[in-house]
Amino acid sequence: MSARKPAPIPDTPLFDRAGSHRGYELNKMAMSLVSAANREAFAADEEAYLDRYKLSPEQRAAVLARDWQGMIRLGGNIFYILKISALDPMPVTAIGAAQVGMDHEDFLVERLGKERRNG
Amino acid sequence: MAELIGGCGTSHVPSIGIALDRGLQDTPDWKPFFDGYIPAKEWIAEQKPDIAVVIFNDHGNAFFLDRVPTLALGVAEDYQIIDEGWGKRDIPPFKGAADFSWHLADAMVEGHFDPLICREIELDHGIQVPMELFFGRPEAWPVKIVPIFVNTVQYPIPTPQRMWELGQLLRRAIESWPGDERIVVFGTGGLTHQLQGARAGFMNRDADKAWLAEIGPNPEKYRDWTREQFVETFGSEGAELIMWLVMRGAMDADVRTVMSHYYAPASMTGAGMVVLENEVHATEEAA
Numbered sequence: 374m375s376a377r378k379p380a381p382i383p384d385t386p387l388f389d390r391a392g393s394h395r396g397y398e399l400n401k402m403a404m405s406l407v408s409a410a411n412r413e414a415f416a417a418d419e420e421a422y423l424d425r426y427k428l429s430p431e432q433r434a435a436v437l438a439r440d441w442q443g444m445i446r447l448g449g450n451i452f453y454i455l456k457i458s459a460l461d462p463m464p465v466t467a468i469g470a471a472q473v474g475m476d477h478e479d480f481l482v483e484r485l486g487k488e489r490r491n492g
Numbered sequence: 493m494a495e496l497i498g499g500c501g502t503s504h505v506p507s508i509g510i511a512l513d514r515g516l517q518d519t520p521d522w523k524p525f526f527d528g529y530i531p532a533k534e535w536i537a538e539q540k541p542d543i544a545v546v547i548f549n550d551h552g553n554a555f556f557l558d559r560v561p562t563l564a565l566g567v568a569e570d571y572q573i574i575d576e577g578w579g580k581r582d583i584p585p586f587k588g589a590a591d592f593s594w595h596l597a598d599a600m601v602e603g604h605f606d607p608l609i610c611r612e613i614e615l616d617h618g619i620q621v622p623m624e625l626f627f628g629r630p631e632a633w634p635v636k637i638v639p640i641f642v643n644t645v646q647y648p649i650p651t652p653q654r655m656w657e658l659g660q661l662l663r664r665a666i667e668s669w670p671g672d673e674r675i676v677v678f679g680t681g682g683l684t685h686q687l688q689g690a691r692a693g694f695m696n697r698d699a700d701k702a703w704l705a706e707i708g709p710n711p712e713k714y715r716d717w718t719r720e721q722f723v724e725t726f727g728s729e730g731a732e733l734i735m736w737l738v739m740r741g742a743m744d745a746d747v748r749t750v751m752s753h754y755y756a757p758a759s760m761t762g763a764g765m766v767v768l769e770n771e772v773h774a775t776e777e778a779a
Contacts (some may be wrong), residue, residue, distance in 0.1 A: 375733030382692035382724050393557055404556050406577050412505070415513035451687040451729075452552035452645060456577035469692040469760055484756040 388450050396448020399436070402426040403453035404458070416460060439463075441471040494592070494669040496713065497539050497676055497737040499747070499768040500532070501707060502625055504548060504680045506617040507759035512624055525763060527752030529625050534555040535750060535767055536626045543589040544635045546736040546741035548618035549644040553578070561608035562650055563658070564641035566615075567649075568581045571639065574614035583629065589636035592669060596638060600657035605658060607640075615639060622680045625765070635676075644681065644732045649719060656715045659741020667740070679739030681732025683754075684725075685729060685761035689713040689750060693760055693764065694727045700762040701754055703733065706770050708749040711740045730762075744770040 376392040386392060405411045420460065423433055435443035436457065444454045451468070459469060470480035481487040508525070511517065517526045552576045553559065571586040595611055627633060640658075662706060666675050679749055683700040684690050697760075703726075715737055722731040730740055748767040756762040 382691075382720065382728075385686065385723060385728050386689045387647050387723065387728060388645060389686075393646055397557060400552075400557055404552060407553065409575070411581070412577070437575075444689050450552065450557075450645065459577040462594060464759075465687065466760055472688065472692045473690055480693055481772050485695055485760060486697075487757065 386445070390450050390452070394448070396432075396450060398427045398429075399432045399444065399447060399449050400453040402428060402436070403449070403456045406456040412460060441468045442474065445472055460478075494671050494673045494675050494772070495541075495664065495667050496666050496742065497541055497674045497678070498535075498750070498770075499677045499705075499738040499743045500622075500626065501679045501739055501764070501766045501768075502532075502622045503682060503758065503763040503765070504618045504621040504683075504762060505619065505758045505761045506551075506576075506635060506757065507762055508621045508763070509617050509624065512629065513581060518701055525755040525758055527743075528755060529765060530753050532626055532753070532765055532767055533628060536676065537744045539637050539660065539673060539676065541676040543592055543675045544623070544639060544678055545638040545640065545675060546619050546622060546678040546680065547640045547735045548678075549642050549732060549735065550620070550653045551616055551618060552645060553616040554613050554641075555643075557646060560643050561641065562643045563592060563600075563605060564608040564610050565597055566610050566613055566637075566639035567597060568611055568613065571637065572614045573620065574616050578614055581620065582618075583624065584632050585620075586615065586633055589638050589673075590677075592673070592675075595669050596662070596665045599661060599668070603661045603664075604619075605661060609643075610639075610641075613639075618680060622678050624639050626678075632764070637692040641737075641742075642735050644729075644734070650734070651719060651730065652715055652717055652722065652734045652737055656711075658743035658754060659738040659743075662738065663742040677738035677739045677742050680703050681735045682726060682730050682757070683733060683762035684727050684730045685762045686727030687729050687760060689728065690745070691727070695756060695762060696727070696730075697754075697756055697762060704752040704754055704764050704766050705749075707736060707740055707766055708747045709736065715719075740768070741767055743774065746771040
């Protein structure tokens, strides 16, 4: 027996059982960064810090590369992986643009309806 | 019995808090947004509530994915500010209305809602930002709070119908409370935003404005929607709007929309606010 599955909405991943399972270790690592001591350890030696968690090789590479699109695809949930962005500050709109594969300025204008800044 | 003085809906976008921390309220990007809340601050200062019941979602701060309560209720005397990864924000901790919270816990369980009951828990921007928007930055908050946490992060999230029924139960709990406190209910979250996937940055200004116009006079329309309709219309994270239905379900069938405000985008989100009063309450005030 399984619960009914909602009809998919195009380009809109819902963070359900599959995503939660796929991304669990990645999100767990990201969640750990709410501790200042862990943020320091991450900043001091990122590779060693990631060794503490059972990330897949793809997840590990995505974190090291700050590949936001990849992190989401590999089960990362935005609310957790945002904590990685706190370490090298990056606006959430830039993370959004990266997921869509758009230039940040184009994303602000075309998706969010802001005025273009550079002519 | 306690008195329900009104229902407020508001966005709780984290960048609003950051803008306040950095003193950006008067910059061109933010001034129209914050100016729209001036009447809301005036309204709540006049109304002088004693207790704010705030329905919101934790954003992966107090709860990780190891345990995800569909509903949780704070019953603490004090709530500290949580570190979301950027350090703790410098705003005052919250005082809890613990007596009313325990009364609500009884009412919820007797009414077949079964929340996780939280004696010690820290609070994130989901509750901080609405409080700052309505009360500014006081030395100490002028109201005690009752936080109701709703899971909107991991599916399955609760249904809109269930949120409405929780609001109806909340109303009965307010009316069966022997105290004489003045209570305001906040539904928070939304409006349109999608932070994940190739549809990230989805904006639906028309739907946002319709929501603000209709949540007072025509809420049944949204109560009867599916969760998927919320996601499709307001974006994957915009489905947080189901939490406004708790607030709306707590109010009378007939309400007056005292004010509303819309600004988009705040960061990646359509930001909106509404203040509702029960028609009876509004009439008494006028008399």
